Amino acid sequence: MVNLPIEYSDKKVTPFGGMSLMKRFVDSIGIRDFLSTLDLPEKGSNRGYDAQHVVESFWLSIWTGASRYIHADWLRYDKTLQDIFGWDKMPSQSTYSRFFGKFSQSRNTAVFPSLQKWFLSQLQVNDITLDIDSTVITRSGSQEGSAKGYNPLKRGRNSHHPLMAFISQTRMVANAWLRPGNTADSSSCKAFLQETIEEILSAKRIGLVRADSGFYTEEILSYIEEQNLNYIIATRMYPNVKHEVYGLDDWISICPGIMVSQMHFEHEAGKRRRYIVVRKEIDKRPKAGGKLLFEDLPGYRYSCYVTNLDLPLDVIWNMYNTRADCENRIKELKQDFGLENFCLKDFWATEASFRFIMVAYNIMSLFRHFALQSHNKATLSTLKVYCFALGAWSVNHANKKVLKIALNAQRRPWLDGIFAKVENLSPPFKYSNA
Structure with missing residues (x-):
């Protein structure tokens, strides 16, 4: 078998032309403008990056497959992808480290509940089922907060032990806290629930709260009952x-x-x-x-x-069993969104990146539900193959840049249909299956 000869080209081609869909979708949400109202770290010089640019670049890195800060560096050389998002350049690994390093406990507490509340306010969904869970993230080094605790897969290894709250109907994350690895399941859970229920979801109607046995304490049960929740x-x-x-x-x-x-x-x-x-x-x-x-x-x-529900026994058991879907959300966050690997020395810096990953996940969940109804449960890795991994390059035409996407003629009407859906979307986003 004869091998094809190799030649090189200076043509600026991106393997992720389909990310132009996400650019338009992010525009339709309006999240960039809301980021500018938050207490995000300011750039240190005129040559620095605006906070909104850093956050959006971080999300784009995750959506295109980065699972570590070093992976985000390769996007700095993808000029076509930068053209798609209207950027002249993109942050480096050290820029992300410095940016997240400016987050503290007080800044995290000020930024993320407001961001999550605003994002979820764009959704029309009633009678939310709130699922509370925890997971273990193994750490290889000696980062702040990493400690030996319950680690079923790698016993004796340092870890973090985050808390997470999921909305079952939208397959999204309502809230997430990073905790030290030697923290008990129920530790800080009441404060976490208070932030989730009384701040982030204060405008939503919660129909049911579900949690595993780690949250079986009198303090937590009493709090939920005080809130008149099932x-x-x-x-x-x-x-x-x-x-x-x-x-x-x-x-x-x-x-x-x-x-x-x-x-x-x-x-x-x-x-x-x-x-x-x-x-x-x-x-x-x-x-x-x-x-x-x-x-x-x-x-x-x-x-x-x-x-506290007065329902038949089998109905209650079946209602609890559907909670297992949040384990799939955690699995996808770890496998496709780099949840386990974006880690810095400082604890609050790690939590900031951890919580921004949750927002990236929610944006992608919203996209696949409303733009890709037939694939609204597809994982990010599937979506990358399905509609994001499309070779593309930009050209100048009639004094403006045009994105050329390599796609066979049979699939072009399909992609045009997705672009049409994205460009016609605007908040509020109504979940008819809720």
Whole structure:
């Protein structure tokens, strides 16, 4: 087989011509103007970058595949992509480090709740289901806040242990905090919920709060009840909970290998509440989750949930099960948005980049829902192949620049249709499936 000869060209070609879709979409949202109202770090010299430029460049780096600051450097040589966004140049790795290094706890607290509240105010969605979760981000160095804690995949390694709140209906992140790696699941959770519910989502109606067993504390339950919110929270299997579960004998079979029951009792000197217990028969459901609780009942796994809903047992269990989708959101953030790798020495600098990644994720979620209805659940890696990775270059035509996109004739009407959708979009964005 004969190899093709190699020649080089000075023609400025970008592999991401499809990012012109995101440029138009970002324009339609108006987020650039809102960024200018926030307390973002100011440039240090006339040759420096405006804060809005740095943030938008950071988002663009993530959308095109960067998962570390060093990866963002390659965009500095993509002149066509810079033409698409109307920039003369793009920040370097050191520019990002200096920019995020100017964030502090007080600045993060001032900037991100306001940014998230404004962004979510552009969405028309009612009866939000709020899912609270935490995850573990393993660290290789000795960054501030990285410490040895619960790390199921890499035991004994330093990590951070962030808190995250998701909106189920929009598949977006409502709020996120970075925490040290040795932080307990429920630590700072009440303050996190207060910021999420009373500030960011103050204009939204929350229909249900769901959380895993790490948030099963009297403080958190009492706070949610004080806010008059419905909730389903997984229960830790403390000895008194196990004792109550063991005494149950009125099990109801809802499908082969799955039985449910309920109980009412007080825990941690709290009020009397309703608990839903699910028992799974291991022989029939070998992959079912839950805990092996009793030596004399080795064939069953158990799960338990506390709730203030007055609904049938199987309905409550099914309502909680759909919460598992937030695990997919975390997985995508780690795999496609570089959540684990954009890390700096300073803790608050790392949290600032961490929280800007969440906004980048939300913008992409909004784009794929309204511009790509047939692919509104596609991951970023799929979208890059599907519509962003299009070779393109800019030319001067009639005294103006024109973007030339390499695309076969059969696919051009499809891309024209997406451009038409994007250019006709404007807030508020109504979620008809909410």
